Amino acid sequence: MPNASYLADVPADVLARAAGIRLAVFDVDGTLTDGRLWYGEDGREAKVFHVHDGLGxxxxxxxxxxxAIISARISHPVALRAEELEIAHVYQGQGDKRSCLLELLDALQLAPAQAAFVGDDLPDLPPMRIAGLAVAVANAHPWVAAQAHWQTRLGGGQGAAREACDLILLAQGRSVAEQERWR
Incomplete structure (x- = not known):
C-alpha cells in the first residue's frame, strides 16, 4: 500500500535492501506472536497469531x-499455522539460527543479501547480522532494535510481520497491483 503512513518515511537504503529480497524469514515467539507462552491445565501450549500477518x-x-520460519522452540501450534499458510521452510528447535539460515540459503541457492530476517530478541541477532534486510518488531529488545535496518511500528503478534511483508512488496513495486486486485 504505497500511501500507508507506516511506510511513508522508509529510508531509501532500506527500500533498496527490501527490493532484492527473495526469502523472508520470521522468528516465532515475540515476532509472529506477542511473546507470551500460554499453557493449559493439561500442559498443552497455545499460541495466538494475527490474521493480518498470515495474509502478509x-x-x-x-x-x-x-x-521461512526459524524458531528456537518446538511448538505444535507453529507447525499447524505453517501448514495452514503453506510455508514449506519451517525449522523448529534451532539453537543456532544463523547456521540454519545459512543452510537454507545454500539449499535455495540464494545469497544472504537476498534474505530478510524479522526478529525480536537476542537469539535473532546472529541471523539478522548476515541478512540483507534485518527487521526488528516494535517491542524488540533494545539491543536487537539498535542493530536492525528497520523497525516496525507494531509489536510482535500484532501485525508487525505484515508490516515487514508490505515493506518488501512496496520496495519490489508489487503493492499497487496487489491493492488494485482487491478493489
Whole structure:
C-alpha cells in the first residue's frame, strides 16, 4: 500500500535492501506472536497469531518471495499455522539460527543479501547480522532494535510481520497491483 503512513518515511537504503529480497524469514515467539507462552491445565501450549500477518506471508509467497520460519522452540501450534499458510521452510528447535539460515540459503541457492530476517530478541541477532534486510518488531529488545535496518511500528503478534511483508512488496513495486486486485 504505497500511501500507508507506516511506510511513508522508509529510508531509501532500506527500500533498496527490501527490493532484492527473495526469502523472508520470521522468528516465532515475540515476532509472529506477542511473546507470551500460554499453557493449559493439561500442559498443552497455545499460541495466538494475527490474521493480518498470515495474509502478509501469503502475499509474499504469491509474489514470488519464499517464506521461512526459524524458531528456537518446538511448538505444535507453529507447525499447524505453517501448514495452514503453506510455508514449506519451517525449522523448529534451532539453537543456532544463523547456521540454519545459512543452510537454507545454500539449499535455495540464494545469497544472504537476498534474505530478510524479522526478529525480536537476542537469539535473532546472529541471523539478522548476515541478512540483507534485518527487521526488528516494535517491542524488540533494545539491543536487537539498535542493530536492525528497520523497525516496525507494531509489536510482535500484532501485525508487525505484515508490516515487514508490505515493506518488501512496496520496495519490489508489487503493492499497487496487489491493492488494485482487491478493489
Amino acid at each position: 506471508l501469503k502475499r509474499l509467497q504469491a509474489n514470488g518471495v519464499q517464506v
